[in-house]
Amino acid sequence: QVELVESGGGLVQAGGSLRLSCAASGNFLGINTMGWYRQAPGKQRELVADITRASSSNYADSVKGRFTISRDNTKNTVFLQMNNLKPEDTAVYYCNADALVRTRPGDLTFLFWGQGTQVTVSS
Numbered sequence: 157q158v159e160l161v162e163s164g165g166g167l168v169q170a171g172g173s174l175r176l177s178c179a180a181s182g183n184f185l186g187i188n189t190m191g192w193y194r195q196a197p198g199k200q201r202e203l204v205a206d207i208t209r210a211s212s213s214n215y216a217d218s219v220k221g222r223f224t225i226s227r228d229n230t231k232n233t234v235f236l237q238m239n240n241l242k243p244e245d246t247a248v249y250y251c252n253a254d255a256l257v258r259t260r261p262g263d264l265t266f267l268f269w270g271q272g273t274q275v276t277v278s279s
Contacts, residue, residue, distance in 0.1 A: 158182040158255045158268040165249060165273030172277070173239045178251030178270055180232040185263060188254040190227055190234040194247035194275075201250070205236065218244075241277045248272040 164176040180187055191206030205225040207213040213225050224237040234251055251270045256263055 157257050158184050158253065158266070160251050160253055160268055160270035162249065162251050162270045162273040165275045167276045167278065168241055170242055170277055170279050172241050173237070174241065174275060176236040176238070176249055176251075176273060176275075178234045178253075180253050180255070180268075184255040184257050186256045187229075187232055188256070188265070190251065190253045192225065192234070192236045192249055192251055194245075194249045195272075196244075196247040199247075204249070207234065238275070241275075243277045243279045245275060246277050247275060249275050 158180055159182050160178055160180050162176060162178045164174060168174055189206050189208050192204040193201050194204050195201040203216055204219055205213060205215045205223060207225045207227050222240045227234045250272045253268050254265055255268055256265050
C-alpha cells in the first residue's frame with residue numbers, strides 16, 4: 157500500500173558529503189514520523205535520525221552535528237544530508253514511514269520500510 161524508494165547512496169571519501177532522499181507513494185491518508193536507519197555488516201539496524209510531520213527531529217549521538225534530516229510534506233519525501241562522513245558511517249541506509257492507511261476495520265497506522273541504499277565511506 158505504501159512504497160518507499162531511497163536514492164542518493166554511493167561511494168565517498170572520508171570528509172565528503174552525500175544527500176539521501178526517500179519518496180513515499182501509494183494509498184495512504186497521511187504520514188506521521190519518517191526516519192532513517194542504517195545497518196552495517198554484522199551489526200543491528202540502528203536509528204540515525206527521525207522527523208515528525210511538524211519537523212521535530214531526533215538524532216543518534218554518533219551523527220549529531222554532521223547529519224541533518226528534513227522533509228517535504230507536499231511530496232511525502234524525507235532527506236538526509238550527511239556531511240563530514242566517516243568510514244564508520246558505512247552501512248545500508250533504510251528509510252521508514254509511519255503511514256495512516258484506510259482499511260476495512262478502519263484507519264490504521266502501519267510502519268513501512270524502503271529497500272535500502274548503500275553508503276560506503278573510504279578512508
